[in-house]
Amino acid sequence: xxxxxxxxxxxxAATDEAPVxxxxxxxxxxxxxxxxxxxxxPKSTLLRHLVILLLCAVGAVILLExxxxxxxxxxxxxxxxxxAAGGLTVLTGLNGQISLGHGALMAxxxxxxxxxLQDREASLPLPLILLVSIVVATAVGAxxxxxxxxxxxxxxxxxTLALAVGLPGLALYFDSVLGGEQGLRxxxxxxxxxxxDFIGLVSGNSPTNTKWLAYVGTICLLITYFLLxxxxxxxxxxTWRAVRDQDVAAELAGINLGAWRxxxxxxxxxxxxxxxxxxxxxxxxxxxxxxxxxxxLSLLTAIVLGGLGxxxxxxxxxxxxxxxxxxxxxxxxxxxxxxxxxxxxAPLVYGVVLIVAMIFAPAGFVGTVRLRWLTYRAKQRMAAAxxxxxG
Amino acid sequence: xSRSSRRLVSFVAAAAVVSTVAACGGGSDDDGGGGGGGGxxxxxxxxxxxxxxxLGAHYPLTGVAAPGYxxxxxxxxxxxxYVNENGGVNGRQIDYIYxxxxxxxxxTSQVVNQLVLEDEVxxxxxxLGTPTHSAVLDFLNSEGxxxxxxxxxxxxWGEDPEANPYTFGxxxxxxxEGKIIGQYIAEEFPDAKVGLFLQDDDFGEDGEKGINQxxxxxxxxxxxxxxxxxxxxxQISELQAAGADFVVGFNVPSYTALSQLTALQxxxxxxxxxxxxxxxxxxxxxxxxxxxxxxxxSDASLLDGALTTDYLPTVxxxxxxxxxxxxxxxxxxxxxGELTNYRIYGMSMAYTTVQALQAAGQNPTRDGxxxxxxxxxxxxxxxxxxxxxxxEDSHMGTSGMSISRLVGTSSEEVQPIxxxxxxxADIEEFDGEPASxxxxxxxxxxxxxx
Numbered sequence: 085x086x087x088x089x090x091x092x093x094x095x096x097a098a099t100d101e102a103p104v105x106x107x108x109x110x111x112x113x114x115x116x117x118x119x120x121x122x123x124x125x126p127k128s129t130l131l132r133h134l135v136i137l138l139l140c141a142v143g144a145v146i147l148l149e150x151x152x153x154x155x156x157x158x159x160x161x162x163x164x165x166x167x168a169a170g171g172l173t174v175l176t177g178l179n180g181q182i183s184l185g186h187g188a189l190m191a192x193x194x195x196x197x198x199x200x201l202q203d204r205e206a207s208l209p210l211p212l213i214l215l216v217s218i219v220v221a222t223a224v225g226a227x228x229x230x231x232x233x234x235x236x237x238x239x240x241x242x243x244t245l246a247l248a249v250g251l252p253g254l255a256l257y258f259d260s261v262l263g264g265e266q267g268l269r270x271x272x273x274x275x276x277x278x279x280x281d282f283i284g285l286v287s288g289n290s291p292t293n294t295k296w297l298a299y300v301g302t303i304c305l306l307i308t309y310f311l312l313x314x315x316x317x318x319x320x321x322x323t324w325r326a327v328r329d330q331d332v333a334a335e336l337a338g339i340n341l342g343a344w345r346x347x348x349x350x351x352x353x354x355x356x357x358x359x360x361x362x363x364x365x366x367x368x369x370x371x372x373x374x375x376x377x378x379x380x381l382s383l384l385t386a387i388v389l390g391g392l393g394x395x396x397x398x399x400x401x402x403x404x405x406x407x408x409x410x411x412x413x414x415x416x417x418x419x420x421x422x423x424x425x426x427x428x429x430a431p432l433v434y435g436v437v438l439i440v441a442m443i444f445a446p447a448g449f450v451g452t453v454r455l456r457w458l459t460y461r462a463k464q465r466m467a468a469a470x471x472x473x474x475g
Numbered sequence: 476x477s478r479s480s481r482r483l484v485s486f487v488a489a490a491a492v493v494s495t496v497a498a499c500g501g502g503s504d505d506d507g508g509g510g511g512g513g514g515x516x517x518x519x520x521x522x523x524x525x526x527x528x529x530l531g532a533h534y535p536l537t538g539v540a541a542p543g544y545x546x547x548x549x550x551x552x553x554x555x556x557y558v559n560e561n562g563g564v565n566g567r568q569i570d571y572i573y574x575x576x577x578x579x580x581x582x583t584s585q586v587v588n589q590l591v592l593e594d595e596v597x598x599x600x601x602x603l604g605t606p607t608h609s610a611v612l613d614f615l616n617s618e619g620x621x622x623x624x625x626x627x628x629x630x631x632w633g634e635d636p637e638a639n640p641y642t643f644g645x646x647x648x649x650x651x652e653g654k655i656i657g658q659y660i661a662e663e664f665p666d667a668k669v670g671l672f673l674q675d676d677d678f679g680e681d682g683e684k685g686i687n688q689x690x691x692x693x694x695x696x697x698x699x700x701x702x703x704x705x706x707x708x709x710q711i712s713e714l715q716a717a718g719a720d721f722v723v724g725f726n727v728p729s730y731t732a733l734s735q736l737t738a739l740q741x742x743x744x745x746x747x748x749x750x751x752x753x754x755x756x757x758x759x760x761x762x763x764x765x766x767x768x769x770x771x772x773s774d775a776s777l778l779d780g781a782l783t784t785d786y787l788p789t790v791x792x793x794x795x796x797x798x799x800x801x802x803x804x805x806x807x808x809x810x811x812g813e814l815t816n817y818r819i820y821g822m823s824m825a826y827t828t829v830q831a832l833q834a835a836g837q838n839p840t841r842d843g844x845x846x847x848x849x850x851x852x853x854x855x856x857x858x859x860x861x862x863x864x865x866x867e868d869s870h871m872g873t874s875g876m877s878i879s880r881l882v883g884t885s886s887e888e889v890q891p892i893x894x895x896x897x898x899x900a901d902i903e904e905f906d907g908e909p910a911s912x913x914x915x916x917x918x919x920x921x922x923x924x925x
Contacts (some may be wrong), residue, residue: 154592161585256675256701265676265702266606266629267580271613293617294592367584369610374581410589413574422552422810424545427536427575 129317137310144302148295149287156298157366158406163301164190164362165402167308169386170395171355174312176384177393178321179348180328182237185228185244186356187379188251191370192224193217193360195255198268198370210273214304217361218354225353229346248380252372267371270364272297301362308355309395315351316395324348389441391448400449408434516566519838522597526566528832528839530555531590532573533583533602533611534626540578543728543759543817544603547626548573550821551601551828553808554801558825558917564832572596580610587611591620598623598844601645601824605629605677616641621844623831624824624872628652628753629677630897633864633871641845643852643865644872645824647786649678649725650897652751653685655876656723656784658902659890660749661689667747668695670719672710672734674726675699682725682751688899695719700730707737715743723749728756732763735777748781752876755783756816757791757884779883784876786860787823789816791885797823797858800912823858829918830855836922843924851923856910861894871897875905 126132148156168190175181196217201207208216228247232240255262262268275296283291315321326334327344335341364370386405390397409430416426445452515525522529536545548571555569563569572594574586583602590596591614598621602608605627612631615622616639624645625632632644660667669690673679679699687694696717698710711734714722722745724734731754738744754760761775788795790813793802798814801822805814812818832839834847852865861875875894879886892905913919 152593154589157585157588157592253701259675265674266609269609269613294588363581367581367610368613369580369584369606371580371606371610373579373606374610376579378579379581410585423548423573424536424575430575431537 130314133310133313133317136313137306140306144306145286148298148302149283149289153292153294156292157294158410160294160298160301160362160366162399162402162406163298163305164359164366165383165386165405166399167305167362168356168359169383169390169398169402170305170309170312171352171359172383173387173390173393173395173398174316174324174355175348175352176387177391178316178328179324179345181232181345181348182241182384183244183349183352184241184377184380184384185247185251186352186383187375187377188247189221189225189353189356190360190363190379191252191255191372191375192221193357194364194370194375195262195268195360196220196357197361197364198270199261201270201273201364202268207273210300214358214361218357221357221360222350222354225356226346226350229349229353232349233342233345244380245377248375248377252375255370255372263371265372267369267374270368270370272365272368297366301366304358304362308358309399312351312355313395320347385438387448389438389448391450391452391454394448394450397448397450404437408437514837517838520597520840521595523567523839526563526568527570528564528567529570529572529594529596530598530600530828531587531594531596532571532600533576533586533590533607534573535578535603535607536573536575538577538579540604542762543756543815544578546812546815546817547601547603547821547824549810549812550801550805550818551825552821553805553810553818554822554825554829556808557804558829561915561917564829565837569829569832571600576604576607578604578607580607583607584610584614587614591615591618597621597839597841600624600828601626601821603627605631608632612639612642619841621841623844623848624827626820626824628681630681630871631677633869634897636868636870639870641841643848643870645827645863647752647784647861647873647876648871648897649681649751650685651874651895652784652876653682653725654688654895654902655685655878655893656682656749656751657686657689658893659878660686660693660721660723663890664721664747665693667693667721668717668719669693670695670714670717670722670745671697672707672714672722672724672726672730673697673699674730675701678753679725686723700726702727702730705733707733708741710734711737711743712741714745715741720746721749722747723751724754725751726754728754728759729763729767730754731760731778732767735760735764736768736772739772739777748778750778750781750783752784752786755781755881757881757886758815775881775884778881781881782878782889783881783886784878785886786873786876787816787819787858788860789886790814790819796911800916801858804916819858826857826918827855827859827863830857830920833918833920834923836924847923851920855918855920857918858910858912860892860909861905862907864896869896 126135148159168186172183172186175183197213200213200216232243235243256264272293275291275293279296280291283289323339323344326339327341331341367374382405386401387398389404390401412430412433413426416429417423447455518524532548534544534548535541552571555571558564559568572590574590576583576586587599590599599615600623603626608625608627609631620641622642624643628646628649630648630650632642660669671683671694673683696714696719698713700707700710724731731750757775757778760778764772764775764777788797790798792798801819802814804822805818831844831848834851835844848865849867852863855863859873860877861873864871864874874896875892877888877892878890879888893902894905895902
């Protein structure tokens with residue numbers, strides 16, 4: 085599939101430059117020190133990621149057990165934002181496609197989960213329900229991906245924007261099945277007894293439903309990031325980067341651009357589907373007003389702030405999304421603003437943070453840190469080389 | 476509820492007025508051991524300390540739903556401040572926290588988590604919106620948090636107390652409102668060809684269900700709009716084509732403005748417009764009309780002569796003693812802005828909340844306040860025009876409405892209050908006396924729990 089627009093003209097030139105800084109975070113080798121040698125982690129990518137997964141799992145359990153019930157619920161919220169942002173960062177950071185429609189794909193996952201949980205007695209086991217949500221969202225994502233594979237930049241953004249605006253409307257149209265404006269209420273399944281035993285064993289905290297949902301979200305998050313990290317390090321990830329950086333060269337090398345773009349969109353849609361399923365469980369509702377354009381846009385801002393293409397960046401960006409507004413609101417209330425003014429402060433501060441980040445750290449948090457680190461290393465090597473040649 | 480027991484309630488309610496009025500002289504300034512009768516204040520439940528009660532709420536303070544609705548919590552706040560200045564409830568100061576959900580259920584779930592788990596409120600009071608509050612209904616009931624006086628007329632809050640034992644409605648539900656409107660049309664406009672203009676969700680559906688109980692054969696067209704889609708020309712022209720000369724709208728204020736402007740464009744002039752309570756605030760509709768028409772229509776004069784329903788006194792009745800009292804309290808609160816119908820709504824809801832807290836006794840518990848509302852709530856007198864339906868079998872809010880005609884910025888009553896209930900319950904004229912506010916402006920209910 086060819087794209088006649090990219091090889092020539094200013095647009096092509098602009099995209100050549102942009103990935104270098106904007107997606108600096110995407111090119112980071114996963115977790116191990118770039119130079120090798122000094123790392124204690126195994127050399128094999130899969131083994132290394134397994135070790136990191138295990139460490140993160142232990143860290144997550146500790147984090148969930150030392151935090152308050154409310155912070156547990158915030159972490160549950162963080163988990164679904166981070167899953168969706170992780171999928172989006174693979175699409176945007178690694179493959180260079182912009183999607184404004186991920187909120188709608190989350191809606192697909194959320195409604196699927198909600199529909200399967202309507203009859204609490206006869207419902208399928210939770211992992212299976214989430215799996216079905218992923219499959220349905222993947223199917224929708226593949227469909228959109230095929231349509232979008234020929235599109236680029238603003239055109240793709242426009243097409244996915246239509247998805248974000250249009251899809252929640254289906255819930256209003258088929259209101260007998262999908263609950264209309266009210267949405268579908270979700271009764272999250274009870275925690276299994278093994279969970280109660282586990283919590284009793286680990287910390288002795290009370291195994292509330294909030295905690296259970298936080299664990300479900302965290303487990304989904306860890307699995308998603310593990311799979312995405314492996315994918316990014318594999319031949320597939322390299323091919324995506326090739327398509328992003330130089331599509332002409334990639335095509336000459338025998339890469340079918342369209343097929344790889346569709347694949348990236350599909351993988352990303354699968355993550356969004358899972359995120360939607362977790363959202364339905366945590367929010368206890370799937371309603372159109374939960375999947376407005378604002379959701380898609382905040383996912384995009386999260387990955388840009390964190391660092392395009394980096395899973396860690398996606399996680400950090402999502403954390404900002406979850407923790408910044410209540411923090412600012414409480415700060416505003418402490419300064420003596422009334423509740424209404426304090427609430428209005430949160431979007432303002434978020435906007436300011438976004439603008440400041442775009443001006444001073446266009447590569448996002450992870451990208452900026454990585455660029456600084458690379459510059460520092462390069463200077464050191466130059467100094468070392470000069471010293472050895474001089475002596 | 477049967478006819479005879481309803482009579483009984485009315486009688487008891489009337490008796491309660493007399494006793495409340497009589498008790499007012501001496502009952503207002505005992506701030507120590509008020510309703511409970513002796514004993515010490517204790518930290519009896521989560522959110523209750525010896526000298527404070529913490530209450531929480533979620534409202535749209537930012538975003539599309541904020542105009543109008545964001546004024547409600549300022550009214551609640553002003554009233555609670557007033558109560559606090561006058562000694563609080565049983566010597567406890569009310570600490571009221573409201574948080575922004577931007578009318579997005581995802582946010583509602585987060586802020587209510589914060590209110591319940593971090594702020595540790597005793598109860599949620601007046602959470603606004605049907606889709607938003609649905610998201611937290613199960614959570615609040617499974618955590619055992621009283622979920623009082625939801626700001627929405629959905630049947631969800633009060634229909635099934637067994638499923639949601641901690642949730643109580645407050646305002647008249649949309650189905651009862653539809654029934655009262657339907658009966659009024661059947662009696663006063665038996666020859667009218669009625670067109671229904673409905674929001675395409677439970678709000679419109681419940682209203683339609685009520686109306687159709689009385690005038691199904693008079694309805695010539697039923698059209699629905701989807702919230703968010705601002706083009707209602709197809710719907711309005713369908714009403715026009717069907718020859719409807721009496722249009723009833725179950726819609727939100729912005730669609731009152733849109734339907735008026737669209738009808739103006741199409742040259743459609745039905746003899747009578749009837750907007751349900753939600754969509755008829757003349758001040759808000761006037762400002763929306765001005766905005767949507769880019770100044771071509773500057774006020775709510777298009778609404779002149781339209782009919783609407785009321786369950787609370789409104790700012791256009793400056794002689795109403797409740798409005799005067801609330802005006803006094805609002806002016807004393809020193810907050811910005813005028814007293815509006817939304818602020819009256821908030822203050823009235825806060826008034827009911829204080830009644831509930833008093834009825835829950837000197838040391839309220841979460842289960843105790845539920846029991847208190849179930850046993851005593853149906854007898855409470857307040858700014859709300861008709862009595863509440865609270866009992867063990869129903870958590871529905873107020874049962875009745877009056878119908879009035881908008882004249883300029885004011886309104887005149889065309890049908891006094893009638894009361895009814897959901898389903899096929901009869902509609903009856905309300906024969907109770909209108910309550911007048913206690914001199915102190917603060918209710919004085921006895922404890923309804925042991």
